[in-house]
Amino acid sequence: MAGSGRRDLATPLAARILDQIRDGGLPPGTHLRSQDIATRLGVSRFPVGQALQLLADKGVLRHERNRGFFVGQDAPPSSEALGLSEPDAVTQAYFRIADDHLRGRLPEQISESDLRQGYGLTRAELAAVLNRISQEGWAERRAGYGWTFAPVLSTPESLEQTYRLRLALEPAALLEPGYHLAPEAIAACRAAEERLLAGAIETDSADALHERGVRFHETIVAGSGNPFFLDTIRRINRVRRLLSYRSMLDRKRYRQQCEDHLAILDCLAEARQVDAAELLRVHLSHTIANLTVIRPLLSP
Secondary structure (H helix, E strand, C coil), X not given: CHHHHHHHHHHHHHHHHHHHHHHHCCCCCCEECHHHHHHHHCCCHHHHHHHHHHHHHCCCEEEECCXXXXXXXXXXXXXXXXXXXXXXXXXXXXXXHHHHHHCCXXXXXXXXXXXXXXXXXXXXXXXXXXXXXXXXXXXXXXXXXXXXXXXXXXXHHHHHHHHHHHHHHHHHHHCCCCCCCCHHHHHHHHHXXXXXXXXXXXXXXXXXXXXXXXXXXXXXXXXXXXXXXXXXXXXXHHHHXXXXXXXXXXXXXXXXXXXXXXXXHHHHHCCCHHHHHHHHHHHHHXXXXXXXXXXXXXXX
C-alpha cells in the first residue's frame, strides 16, 4: 500500500518534470536541483525527490551520490511512453473540478468523500487529482478534514488586471542593474518556443501551453536577480491559471506569441536589455488587447 501511495504522489510530478526536460531541450549532464524545482512548481522538496528518483529508475536521470540528479538522456521518451501519464479519468476530473470551481459550483470547503462521489473517482484517482491541484496552489488540505479551495481569478476583468500589473513589472525587471540570463536558460526557452512553432501549438494540452508560458516569463524575470519581481510574478501566475486554460480554446494567436518570445530572447542573448524590455512591453500590450477578442471564452 505504501508503494501505491508513493506512486500516486510521485508519478504526476515526475511527468511534469519530464515534460519540462523535453520542452527545454536540456542536454545530458544538466543538474536538476530539487529546491529550484520545488520553488518553481510550488511544492515541498520531498515529493520532488521522489519524482526525481522515479525518473532515475526509468533511466531518464542519473543519480550521483552527494551531488544529486542529472539529465542522463538526450531527447528522453515522452511521459506516455514511460507510463507516467495520468489516466484519462484523472485528467478529465481535474478539468471538471477546475471549471466547477471557476463557475462557483463548489463550496469553499469540501470533503474527499463528496469529491469522490461527485466526480465518480476511485481513492487513487482522487489522490492524483488532489495532489496535482495542491501542487498548483489552488486548493489545500484542511487541518481537520477535507480540502479548502483558494481564491482564483474568475472574471475577464480580473485577468486583465493581472496583465496590467505584469506590464508594469516585467519590462522593469529586464532593466534591473546587473541583469543576466544564462545562455543555457536562453537555449532552453528557445527550444520550447521552436517546438511549439513546429506543431505543438495544436497538439499540446491547455495546461502544457500554460506551463510553457509561465516558464518563459518567470525565467526572463529571474534574470533580474531581484527576488521580489519573481515572487510577485509567480503569485500572479498561480491565481490566473484556471482562467488561462479557458483562453487557450483559441490558439490562433500563439504563433505570434512564440515569435515575440524568440525576438525577446535574441535581444537578451546580445545583452540588449532595453530593446528586450520594449519588445516585452509591446508583447504584453498585444496580449491585453487580445483579451477583448477572446472575452466570450473567459466568461462563465
